[in-house]
Amino acid sequence: MHELSLAQNVVEILCEEATTHGLTRITSYRLAVGELRAVVPEMLRTCLKIVGRGTAVDGAAMDLQVVPGRIHCSCGEMFDVSELLFLCPGCGRPGGEIISGQELMLVEIEGD
Numbered sequence: 001m002h003e004l005s006l007a008q009n010v011v012e013i014l015c016e017e018a019t020t021h022g023l024t025r026i027t028s029y030r031l032a033v034g035e036l037r038a039v040v041p042e043m044l045r046t047c048l049k050i051v052g053r054g055t056a057v058d059g060a061a062m063d064l065q066v067v068p069g070r071i072h073c074s075c076g077e078m079f080d081v082s083e084l085l086f087l088c089p090g091c092g093r094p095g096g097e098i099i100s101g102q103e104l105m106l107v108e109i110e111g112d
Contacts, residue, residue, distance in 0.1 A: 003039060006104065007047035011057050013106060018056040023111035028061035030108040035082055036069040036101035056111070063108075069101025 014026050033039050041064055052058050069081040077090030081101070087094055 003043040003047045004051070006039065007044060007051045010048060010106070011051045011055060014052075014057045014060075014109065015055050017106075017109055018111055021111070023056065025056045025058070026060040026109060026111040028063070028108075028110045029057075029106060030063040030065060032065045032067050032103045032105050032107050034067045034069065034101040034103040036084055036098065037104055038083075039104075041066055060111075065107070067100050067103050070099040071096040072099050073097075 010031065014029060018024070018026055033041065033044065045062065045064055048057075048062060052060065069083075070078065071081055071086065071088075072078050073088040073090060073093065073096040075088060075091040075093070077088050077096075078099070079089050085094075086096075088096060
């Protein structure tokens, strides 16, 4: 269950940002998570709530945005995938350049 370690890292970063910007608490934040990171969104939400207890993140509104996996094949085809094992629908070859879907990034933080 790597969602727990991801949640710990996210909460640590949020708390550092709160300190850096003189915030006593984070009121809301938006997190973008790529579909290819093999993260279960509901599990990550739960872990973030648990790990955030007693910190500047406690009670913050959370917007978890799932970014679809998008691949560009050498044949020129662009297509969406939900896992890392795939074949190009255009040429049938495996592989390609991952355009999106591996993100794990804080997009926005609000606090007071």
